[in-house]
Amino acid sequence: MATFLLSKPCFYPHSSSTHLYRRDVFQRHSIVKYSLRQYHHTPAAATVADGVHQREPFGLILPGAPNTRSPTPTPNTSSATDAKPVTNRPLSHQILNPGMIVLRNHISIRDQVDIVNICHTLGVGPGGFQQPGYSSGSKLQLQRMCFGRNWDPETKYRERYRNDGSIPPPVPPVFIPLVQSLIQDAQAHLTSANEIPLMRPDVCLVNFYTATGRLGLHQDRDERPYSIRGGLPVVSISIGDAGEFLYGHTRDEDKLQKVVLESGDVVIFGGKSRLIFHGVRGIFPNSTPLPLLEKIKLRPGRLNLTFRQF
Numbered sequence: 001m002a003t004f005l006l007s008k009p010c011f012y013p014h015s016s017s018t019h020l021y022r023r024d025v026f027q028r029h030s031i032v033k034y035s036l037r038q039y040h041h042t043p044a045a046a047t048v049a050d051g052v053h054q055r056e057p058f059g060l061i062l063p064g065a066p067n068t069r070s071p072t073p074t075p076n077t078s079s080a081t082d083a084k085p086v087t088n089r090p091l092s093h094q095i096l097n098p099g100m101i102v103l104r105n106h107i108s109i110r111d112q113v114d115i116v117n118i119c120h121t122l123g124v125g126p127g128g129f130q131q132p133g134y135s136s137g138s139k140l141q142l143q144r145m146c147f148g149r150n151w152d153p154e155t156k157y158r159e160r161y162r163n164d165g166s167i168p169p170p171v172p173p174v175f176i177p178l179v180q181s182l183i184q185d186a187q188a189h190l191t192s193a194n195e196i197p198l199m200r201p202d203v204c205l206v207n208f209y210t211a212t213g214r215l216g217l218h219q220d221r222d223e224r225p226y227s228i229r230g231g232l233p234v235v236s237i238s239i240g241d242a243g244e245f246l247y248g249h250t251r252d253e254d255k256l257q258k259v260v261l262e263s264g265d266v267v268i269f270g271g272k273s274r275l276i277f278h279g280v281r282g283i284f285p286n287s288t289p290l291p292l293l294e295k296i297k298l299r300p301g302r303l304n305l306t307f308r309q310f
Contacts, residue, residue, distance in 0.1 A: 099269060127169050220308065223308055234268070
């Protein structure tokens with residue numbers, strides 16, 4: 001799997017000229033960046049059914065001044081791994097499979113701060129973060145909030161209300177052009193743009209993993225048949241601590257591939273990889289980039305937003 005630096009000139013399949021990719025990204029994302037900076041002043045838009053007990057809010061931002069500690073990443077996984085996060089990363093991309101790509105260091109620190117602010121504001125309100133689980137009482141090892149539609153490990157998208165009586169807030173409008181521009185950025189590196197079709201996200205699962213968090217192997221296959229058959233992609237944004245991401249076309253963990261996803265990385269999988277098995281084997285504690293911690297006091301852990309079209 002080759003890695004190509006995006007700071008080099010690269011050819012856009014849908015254009016008649018060659019661009020410096022870094023400059024083009026900044027131009028096309030400028031409006032999105034401005035919108036993100038405005039959004040976290042907007043109150044959460046969600047409701048709770050009458051008579052339902054409120055859950056304890058889970059916030060992403062800790063009180064006090066931003067942290068200035070130096071990151072000392074150490075893997076916290078159930079098995080040994082040689083994958084490690086790196087520092088001082090350039091913009092780059094990595095094609096993992098047909099229809100599956102990682103855009104490295106693609107979300108700026110400024111945008112990461114704005115995304116955290118939005119998710120924090122909505123996460124402490126009605127329909128915000130909670131620890132999902134099963135009727136048996138077992139819980140997933142993460143905190144989750146949904147945008148657009150409620151998703152539950154057992155009922156999937158069938159129930160409008162969560163078990164606390166709330167309904168999820170809509171996908172923040174500023175995220176829609178951001179996600180679509182990320183897909184277009186990915187398409188620029190593929191043989192054909194059809195490998196990862198463009199979509200309009202109307203659902204997002206927002207997961208927060210603490211140092212011991214993980215997510216078992218699964219497929220994202222609960223969206224409508226049109227979305228699945230059309231290979232409409234899942235767009236996954238990582239912020240905070242790095243995580244070890246497993247993926248492959250099998251449930252056999254010994255045959256899976258792995259990649260470390262760091263703060264600012266974006267994974268997109270659609271087309272032939274739309275139903276790929278994937279999961280998070282572990283988190284690298286204290287690997288959040290120092291420039292991010294200098295801007296915002298993010299709770300230790302990994303924030304992950306996965307957008308899709310229902």
